[in-house]
Amino acid sequence: MSSHVSVAIIGAGAAGIGFGATLKSYGFQDFVILEKGEIGDSFLNWNPETRLISPSFTTNGFGFPDLNAIIPDTSPAYSEGNEHLFGKEYAHYLTQIAKKAALPIKTHTEVEMIRLLANESYELTLANDTSLSADYIFVAIGDYPYPYTPNIPGAAYGIHYANLKDYDQLSAKGPQLIIGGNEAAFDVAIHLAKRKIPSVLFANESAANSNNPDPSKRLSTYTAAGYQKYRSYIRLNDNKTILAINKTDHEYRLLFRDGTLTKTNKRPIFATGFACYQSPLVANLFINYGDRPLLKDNDESTISPNVFLLGPQVQHGNVLLCYIYKYRQRFAPLAEVILQRVGIEINPEISRKYQRNGMYLKDYSACDVNC
Numbered sequence: 538m539s540s541h542v543s544v545a546i547i548g549a550g551a552a553g554i555g556f557g558a559t560l561k562s563y564g565f566q567d568f569v570i571l572e573k574g575e576i577g578d579s580f581l582n583w584n585p586e587t588r589l590i591s592p593s594f595t596t597n598g599f600g601f602p603d604l605n606a607i608i609p610d611t612s613p614a615y616s617e618g619n620e621h622l623f624g625k626e627y628a629h630y631l632t633q634i635a636k637k638a639a640l641p642i643k644t645h646t647e648v649e650m651i652r653l654l655a656n657e658s659y660e661l662t663l664a665n666d667t668s669l670s671a672d673y674i675f676v677a678i679g680d681y682p683y684p685y686t687p688n689i690p691g692a693a694y695g696i697h698y699a700n701l702k703d704y705d706q707l708s709a710k711g712p713q714l715i716i717g718g719n720e721a722a723f724d725v726a727i728h729l730a731k732r733k734i735p736s737v738l739f740a741n742e743s744a745a746n747s748n749n750p751d752p753s754k755r756l757s758t759y760t761a762a763g764y765q766k767y768r769s770y771i772r773l774n775d776n777k778t779i780l781a782i783n784k785t786d787h788e789y790r791l792l793f794r795d796g797t798l799t800k801t802n803k804r805p806i807f808a809t810g811f812a813c814y815q816s817p818l819v820a821n822l823f824i825n826y827g828d829r830p831l832l833k834d835n836d837e838s839t840i841s842p843n844v845f846l847l848g849p850q851v852q853h854g855n856v857l858l859c860y861i862y863k864y865r866q867r868f869a870p871l872a873e874v875i876l877q878r879v880g881i882e883i884n885p886e887i888s889r890k891y892q893r894n895g896m897y898l899k900d901y902s903a904c905d906v907n908c
């Protein structure tokens with residue numbers, strides 16, 4: 538065993554960096570952030586044309602921080618000068634925070650496996666053949682590294698949204714078929730429409746038809762405006778569940794549950810989301826219920842003591858923390874859980890700072906769409 542830390546945070550994305558900076562603001566130092574790539578790796582891997590859908594604005598001085606800020610007193614709008622940031626810009630914002638807070642981060646350090654030791658700490662096996670032990674684990678691996686494609690015959694004929702790095706490489710001949718009807722499906726369709734390429738979307742249900750006030754469930758205003766602008770290029774078919782894709786010499790055939798068949802000569806695109814349970818870490822440390830890890834009220838695993846989940850996959854009942862402005866509210870309460878467990882006194886001034894900034898969600902029962 539090479540070394541020991543009190544807290545290991547896995548992943549240096551928005552959740553891992555935000556939580557690390559929060560721990561430090563409480564004066565807690567005994568932790569490390571382990572990242573398999575670079576800081577903000579998922580954002581660096583976005584299609585270069587993709588932007589954050591939630592707007593950034595320098596509202597900090599008026600009691601509510603920029604929607605995409607991960608800690609108080611910072612604003613991606615201010616530091617990057619953009620309202621809807623590109624992935625690279627957001628990764629730059631995260632890197633600046635990591636530098637300013639002097640966060641202990643090991644990049645290019647993938648955590649391959651975690652196991653509970655007899656002394657109730659955890660051993661983390663790293664891809665570089667070393668290991669580390671920690672008393673508390675925060676899994677902040679996001680879901681972008683784990684694209685989800687439905688388990689249907691012929692799924693391999695399609696291409697997942699996360700693997701589309703250059704829209705100019707998609708053929709302009711005929712419409713592009715897209716499986717999905719939420720943010721990612723419209724993101725592709727809008728970028729193709731800008732190139733005058735039509736798209737047909739097939740979804741069992743679409744956020745575009747939802748009146749739910751929660752932006753996790755209805756199409757964001759940013760995407761809805763793009764859909765409106767390019768409506769003549771985008772056709773949405775809902776109540777369509779894909780069952781299989783067959784390939785002949787010259788075409789792909791998509792079969793749907795309602796018995797219909799649609800043909801195309803282009804590889805269909807899966808905009809069918811992401812699922813972190815495909816990571817062996819999540820599969821081993823949590824019970825997965827549906828497509829989400831099952832959690833106690835404090836976001837701790839129900840089967841692995843002292844292992845917590847951070848980020849957009851956290852869900853309690855109907856409360857989905859899938860946006861930055863939602864899950865950042867858990868950083869301070871969870872930092873306090875750690876301080877309590879290791880026996881360090883909590884400075885109430887620090888807690889009040891997070892409360893004043895709307896970054897302090899302790900009780901999910903108080904949480905409606907505004908949490």
Ligand SMILES: Cc1cc2nc3c(=O)[nH]c(=O)nc-3n(C[C@H](O)[C@H](O)[C@H](O)COP(=O)(O)OP(=O)(O)OC[C@H]3O[C@@H](n4cnc5c(N)ncnc54)[C@H](O)[C@@H]3O)c2cc1C
Nearest residue numbers: 548550551552573578579589590591648678679848860861
């Ligand atoms: C196209 C798109 C647009 C989006 N727009 C918005 C938006 O406008 N607003 C918003 O709030 N949210 C948006 N989201 C969601 C947003 O991406 C997530 O909120 C955010 O990335 C989650 O942060 P995270 O830190 O949990 O995960 P990530 O940012 O994915 O970070 C996880 C990190 O963990 C690392 N990692 C994974 N496995 C391991 C391992 N085994 N060992 C070590 N490191 C590992 C990864 O390399 C990665 O750097 C969008 C998502 C997409 C795909």
